[in-house]
Amino acid sequence: MAEHRSMQRAALLDAARSLLSEGGTEALTFPALAERTGLARSSVYEYFRSxxxxxxxxxxxxxxxxxxxxxxxxxxxxxxxxxxxxxxxxxxxxxxxxxxxxxxxxxxxxxxxxxxxxxxxxxxxxxxxxxxxxxxxxxxxxxxxxxxxxxxxxxxxxxxxxxxxxxxxxxxxxxxxxxxxxxxx
The missing domain is CATH 1.10.357.10 (Tetracycline Repressor, domain 2)
Structure with missing residues (x-):
């Protein structure tokens, strides 16, 4: 379970890097993170509060x-x-x-x-x-x-x-x- 969570967190960070480098601040949204990683939007909030x-x-x-x-x-x-x-x-x-x-x-x-x-x-x-x-x-x-x-x-x-x-x-x-x-x- 901890390994899966770590992998999801790494995937979210990688998606955030891509979003920020492609579209700047406006591109980094929790819905976009969810879409890039295949997670539900509510799941993104389990990893990051903001x-x-x-x-x-x-x-x-x-x-x-x-x-x-x-x-x-x-x-x-x-x-x-x-x-x-x-x-x-x-x-x-x-x-x-x-x-x-x-x-x-x-x-x-x-x-x-x-x-x-x-x-x-x-x-x-x-x-x-x-x-x-x-x-x-x-x-x-x-x-x-x-x-x-x-x-x-x-x-x-x-x-x-x-x-x-x-x-x-x-x-x-x-x-x-x-x-x-x-x-x-």
Whole structure:
């Protein structure tokens, strides 16, 4: 019984990822989840109390996977500059991943305070990965620099999500250049 329940929960999360990445926030409804999984609508409520609960669990399940991918990309590099570049590029490569697109699709304003705090903490752990590389580069305030680097990454993510006129590689190159060289170009 527990295994069946676990499989149903995983199917619901997978359906939620698909719905969010295909149609954004509006597409994530309990009737749509029920239709995608073959469950009765009332059964969906047995697993999740709200859309926010679905998104919160997606973050809990998917964020550690993303963080591990970013960490692995950084660990493959030796120099601090290359670690910083890997940090930026790995996150931007994840933009096309439906796990990432699903969570980005729902704004934090739709989540309760507890869910927003969990997401903030998860992002904080991601930002913490780059602090030592920035310290090695000589930043006097590496934690502040890490937050600003993440701001550039977030802006590049939004640009990619909007389907900007620039190719994704151009956006990634510009973000890396901005992070490593600032506005000097």
């Amino acid at each position: 859309r926010a609960a679905v998104v919160e669990e997606l973050c809990e399940v998917d964020f550690p996977v993303w963080a591990a991918e970013v960490s692995a990309a950084m660990e493959r590099e030796v120099s601090p500059q290359r670690k910083v570049e890997a940090y930026v590029r790995a996150q931007l490569e994840l933009v096309g991943d439906r796990r990432h697109r699903a969570v980005v699709a729902i704004s934090a304003s739709e989540l309760d305070a507890g869910a927003r705090e969990k997401i903030r903490a998860a992002h904080g752990s991601l930002v913490a990965m780059i602090v030592s590389a920035l310290a090695d580069l000589g930043h006097a305030e590496p934690r502040l620099a890490a937050m600003l680097v993440q701001g550039i990454v977030d802006a590049a993510v939004r640009r990619l999500e909007l389907g900007a006129a620039e190719e994704p590689s151009v956006i990634a190159d510009a973000a890396v250049a901005m992070v490593l060289r600032g506005v000097q170009g």
